[in-house]
Amino acid sequence: MTSPRVRAKWRPSLGMIVVAVLLAVAALPLAGLFFFRLYENQLVRQTEAELIAQASVLAASYADAVERLDPPLPLSPAAMTPQPVDDRFHPIEPALDLTGDDVLGPRPPAVPPTTAVDPALQAIGAQVYAIARRAQDQMLAGVRVLDFNGVILAGAEEVGQSLADVPEVADALAGHYHASLRIRRSQHEPPPLYSISRGTGVRVFVALPIIAHTQGGDRVAGVIYASRTPNNIFRHLYGERRKVALAGGCILAVILVIAFVFSRTITRPIHQLVRQTRELGTRTLDQGPADAPHYGTREIALLSQSFHDMAQRLSDRSRYITTFAAHVSHELKSPLTGIQGAAELLHDDLEGDQAMAPEQRRRFLGNILADTRRLTALVQRLRDLAQADNPVRGGRADLAALWPDLAAQFPGLALSAHGDNAAVAMSAENALILFSHLADNAGRHGATTLTLDVAVRDWAVVVTVADNGHGISPANRDRVFDAFFTTRRDSGGTGMGLHIVQSLLRAHGGDIRLAETSPEGGAVFEVTLPRA
Structure with missing residues (x-):
């Protein structure tokens, strides 16, 4: 009787399972770090976008006031590149990248100006800054209004000083929008947990040129220089705590799935194989070996099936040996009994008073020879059977x-x-x-x-x-x-x-x-x- 084979189907190898689990475990912190950096960078770009929107409104107010002056003021000689007539919109997209852009040092201090400030521009700057100051409680941004020479017209401090040498300001005075990341100056040390966040130690600076439309073309009338620290990622995550909890639940589910895969494909089949090994010595020949498990990795399935086949062969072999030994003992017993009986009768004839007839003695000797030949033939057949069971293939x-x-x-x-x-x-x-x-x-x-x-x-x-x-x-x-x-x-x-x-x-x-x-x-x- 041959054991039933496990239905052939694709099974992952043990090496594949181990590699997949290791890759998944290694990917979890990498995925978390990637998510952390991506989310932090998104907060930086969100801050830049908000500063662009706020600076655009202030720049529009400043430009409108400059264009209403009569007589017009002499502005920066740097003319802007003319825009196509049908191109009505000129959006400025946030482009700062916390992972790729260099974080510059703290903003250089303002220096004394080399030119005087026009009183009319000084008044316009004060009006625009008053608007920014009233909205500062909501927008949390620091704003400085600069004239076309880079001199601060209005701001919390450093009024009358020049920022023309600051790279982003210099680029804006040339008519180009410029944003940068700089190290944040703070009087307080950040909490220890915040030390793993790069975004908490930087500040976003935006320099937006103020373009005035004059008879001589578009001119740079000044710069709105705004800055703000990005929203803290931990504070932001706390605000999104339900989503964070959902993400944590998903990670926990992945871990449970990995544990289940290990248990289903490796641990459970091995325990079952150990149990079958222990039970093999207590099962009778009629019961045979226990059924092989039909799940697990390819190696464990092959190992389990090989063990099951070996146990089945041992069971069949034990049953065959038991039956064969009974048949051999029976086949040997009959001629041996005949030889023993005839030999005892001949022995009694030698010691007895009455001699056995020659014909009777000859018949007993013939029986002994016949049984001997039968034993010889039986032994030869047993040798032939042994060679047949283990032939030279x-x-x-x-x-x-x-x-x-x-x-x-x-x-x-x-x-x-x-x-x-x-x-x-x-x-x-x-x-x-x-x-x-x-x-x-x-x-x-x-x-x-x-x-x-x-x-x-x-x-x-x-x-x-x-x-x-x-x-x-x-x-x-x-x-x-x-x-x-x-x-x-x-x-x-x-x-x-x-x-x-x-x-x-x-x-x-x-x-x-x-x-x-x-x-x-x-x-x-x-x-x-x-x-x-």
């Missing part, structure tokens, strides 16, 4: 070259071979032993002819062996391959021939079966041999 035999040797070995059988010429994956010696047992079995059952039909299949060679002997009765068809089963026990049969043939074939990957009775009334066997 391999080799190649040409069947056409085998038939003459078989015919010479059994001259009492008229042997005829038909069909294809084929070679089998079996040594010539083992092939001759195989067909010799079949020919001997046919001859002992009254056959005078033996027909061999050879047919070549895709993967095997099938030889049909038919004789014209007495045949096999329907009651005995199911037992012909059992060890020690014979209908010629009185004439010296051991019942081992067909069992030896079956064992030899199965050891080479072949088989034999009893076919329907031939028209001549004899036995027909189909022998399947591996093709060379």
Whole structure:
């Protein structure tokens, strides 16, 4: 009885599972760090966008006031690049990148100006700053209004000083928007938890040129210089605590899935295999081994199936040895009992007063010789069976070259071979032993002819062996391959021939079966041999 095989299906290897789990574990902190940096950078760009919006409104107010002056003021000689007539919108997109842009040092201090400030611009700057000051409680931005020479017209401090040498201001005076990240000056140390955030130690500075439309073209009338510290990521995450909790739940779910995969594919099958190993010694032969688990990785599934097959073979082998030992003891007991009884009678005749008749003594000696020959034949069959169970595998035999040797070995059988010429994956010696047992079995059952039909299949060679002997009765068809089963026990049969043939074939990957009775009334066997 062979154990059922696990249905073939794709299974991940143990190495794949371990690598996938390690990659997932390694990706979790990287993903968290990436999310942290991406979110922090988003806060920086959000701050820049808000400063652009606020500075644009203040710049529009400043430009409108400058354009209403009469007479007009002489502005910066740097003319702006003319825009297309149909291009109505000129959006400024935030472009600061906390991960890629350099963080500059603190803003340089203002220096004394080299030019005087026009009183009209001083008044406009004060009006614009008053608007910014009233909105500062909501927008939390520091604003300085500069004239077209970079002199501070209005601001919390440093009024009248020049910032023309600051890079972003200098770029704005040339008519270009410029934003930068600078180290934040603070009188208080940030909390320890904030030290892992890069965004808490920087400040966003935006320099937006004020463009006035004059008769000579677009001119730079000044600069709105605004700055603000980005929103703290931890404070922002606290505000989004429900979403953060959801993300944490997702991470926990991933960890639980990984734990389940490990348990399902590695831990649980190994524990089941250990349990089966412990139970193997307590199960009886009739129960057989426990079922193999049908899940796990490819290596564990193969290991479990190999263990199950090994346990099944051991169970079958133990059952076979137990049955075989019982048959051998029974077969040996009968001739030994006969030899012992005849020897005791002859011994009593030597010590008794009345001599045994010569005919009777001869009959007892004949029984001893007959039982001895039977024991000799039985021992030889047992040796043949041992060789058949563990033959020397391999080799190649040409069947056409085998038939003459078989015919010479059994001259009492008229042997005829038909069909294809084929070679089998079996040594010539083992092939001759195989067909010799079949020919001997046919001859002992009254056959005078033996027909061999050879047919070549895709993967095997099938030889049909038919004789014209007495045949096999329907009651005995199911037992012909059992060890020690014979209908010629009185004439010296051991019942081992067909069992030896079956064992030899199965050891080479072949088989034999009893076919329907031939028209001549004899036995027909189909022998399947591996093709060379």
